[in-house]
Amino acid sequence: MKVNLRKLVRKINWFGVIAGILMMVLPFAGRWWRLTVGTGAIDLTTSPFGITTTAFGQTMQSTLANYLFLGATISIIIAGLFILFASLFPEQWWSLRLMEFGATRVFWMAISLVVMITIGPFILNNILPGGQTLTIYVAGAVIGIVMVILFKLLARKFLKKWWSKRLMKLVNNVLLMVVGLFILLAICVFVVGKFLPNGVSGIVPAGSTVNINVPSISGTAATTFSMTMGGGQATVTLPISMGLMGGFVLAIVTAVFNILAWVYHPGPPEERKK
Amino acid sequence: MKKERLLGILLFLLSLALIIGPIIAAFSANGWDPKVTLLGSSNPLETQFGNLQNLNTSNMLGSPTLESFSAQGVTATIQVTSPLDFPIKIKGFSGNLVCKDHGVVLSSVQLLGEVEFSAHATKNISVLGTITQDGIADGIAHGGIPPNIGIENVSIKLDVYGIILEGAIGSA
Numbered sequence: 001m002k003v004n005l006r007k008l009v010r011k012i013n014w015f016g017v018i019a020g021i022l023m024m025v026l027p028f029a030g031r032w033w034r035l036t037v038g039t040g041a042i043d044l045t046t047s048p049f050g051i052t053t054t055a056f057g058q059t060m061q062s063t064l065a066n067y068l069f070l071g072a073t074i075s076i077i078i079a080g081l082f083i084l085f086a087s088l089f090p091e092q093w094w095s096l097r098l099m100e101f102g103a104t105r106v107f108w109m110a111i112s113l114v115v116m117i118t119i120g121p122f123i124l125n126n127i128l129p130g131g132q133t134l135t136i137y138v139a140g141a142v143i144g145i146v147m148v149i150l151f152k153l154l155a156r157k158f159l160k161k162w163w164s165k166r167l168m169k170l171v172n173n174v175l176l177m178v179v180g181l182f183i184l185l186a187i188c189v190f191v192v193g194k195f196l197p198n199g200v201s202g203i204v205p206a207g208s209t210v211n212i213n214v215p216s217i218s219g220t221a222a223t224t225f226s227m228t229m230g231g232g233q234a235t236v237t238l239p240i241s242m243g244l245m246g247g248f249v250l251a252i253v254t255a256v257f258n259i260l261a262w263v264y265h266p267g268p269p270e271e272r273k274k
Numbered sequence: 275m276k277k278e279r280l281l282g283i284l285l286f287l288l289s290l291a292l293i294i295g296p297i298i299a300a301f302s303a304n305g306w307d308p309k310v311t312l313l314g315s316s317n318p319l320e321t322q323f324g325n326l327q328n329l330n331t332s333n334m335l336g337s338p339t340l341e342s343f344s345a346q347g348v349t350a351t352i353q354v355t356s357p358l359d360f361p362i363k364i365k366g367f368s369g370n371l372v373c374k375d376h377g378v379v380l381s382s383v384q385l386l387g388e389v390e391f392s393a394h395a396t397k398n399i400s401v402l403g404t405i406t407q408d409g410i411a412d413g414i415a416h417g418g419i420p421p422n423i424g425i426e427n428v429s430i431k432l433d434v435y436g437i438i439l440e441g442a443i444g445s446a
Contacts, residue, residue, distance in 0.1 A: 037436070037437065038434070038435045038436025038437040039435055039436030040435045040436065041434065041435035041436055041437045056360050056435060057360060057435075060313075060314060061314040062311075062312055062313060062314055063300045063303055063304055063310070063311050063314070064296075064297065064300040064301070064311045064312050066300070067296035067297070067299050067300035067303075068293075068296045068297070068300070070296060071292045071293060071295060071296035072292075074292060075289070075292040078288070078292075093277065093278060094278070094281055097278060097281045097282055097285060098285075101285045101288075101289070226441075233441050233442060234439050234440060234441030234442070234443070235439070235440050235441050236437060236438070236439050236440075237437065237438040237439075237440070238437055239436055239437075239438075
């Protein structure tokens, strides 16, 4: 009996146990990112599990966002439970399926947030004012696609171990996302070039100016624009600051344990022979 | 193999349900109204920025009263009413005091310091300036402080929750 217990403990995927517990804690561990305009004109803190927005001292509510965040919270708790079970019983036929259900969820949530708060400001600061050419974005997308194909071919030829195949799958998916981003940026450049040849300055009334300056990920910047105020012309300066919050650190730790758990997870014996 | 595939399908359906379910629930909770579902029943950004259009001299400023008027300087008080639904801070205020009887500029005045206003508050602000040559002549013509004065070319710098609005405000 003693020997069996030791054997059982040795088989447990401990990375997965930690990852599963962290996933169940994560939705309640605080927000990941904050955005502030002025000193309380707009205060926004968010994570994939919730958002709090106040504008001019009033709380803003979106039913759709609340329900989607609730769905994400339930989904991550279920995924955490699945990873925990899969890690405790790694040789069961269902363990790999359960592991794969949630293993990369937090990773993609963290990556998506970083991408949004990088690409969004990039589009606002660099593409919206106009004058960008498509070349660099199309080239980026093409190089990305070539790399994905190349990696797939090399992986098929040289990677034999199940963990290396999983790792390569993740790398390929990240590369595909990068390709998608280049395509998105190319579309933005095309749309701005086609419909806003003078950039955002082309759509503001004559005599008005817009100078967009938004920080990315973390930092402070000020956007200025002119507007009519009671019949006169006024300049509006919007100080914008944003930054990552404590919850994001836990998300990164969780994502690392998730990836380790997934890459390491042996699964049932027949899976390992594949 | 079959049960693995079945589990795969069930997990896929679970993922799908956790995305589609909340969307359907949110829309049905708001009577399938897309605007209310997305933005809620009130949008403070829309209402508060609309509010800024109320910033104009006829809404905000009362007639100035001269407190002192001499070669040493001009001091006047102006009654200012905030037309906004939220607190603001006047960080800068400048304009020309004019004699309404003779249409001459008496002094270019400005606010020293800052003044805070709660929503729809009214306060008297003190502005200071130096007298112009026309002002001296107007004072002599009136035999003292001109009785009927106004303020023109008003420029204002407002702090609205850290957003800085700066410029000339109109009279409409």
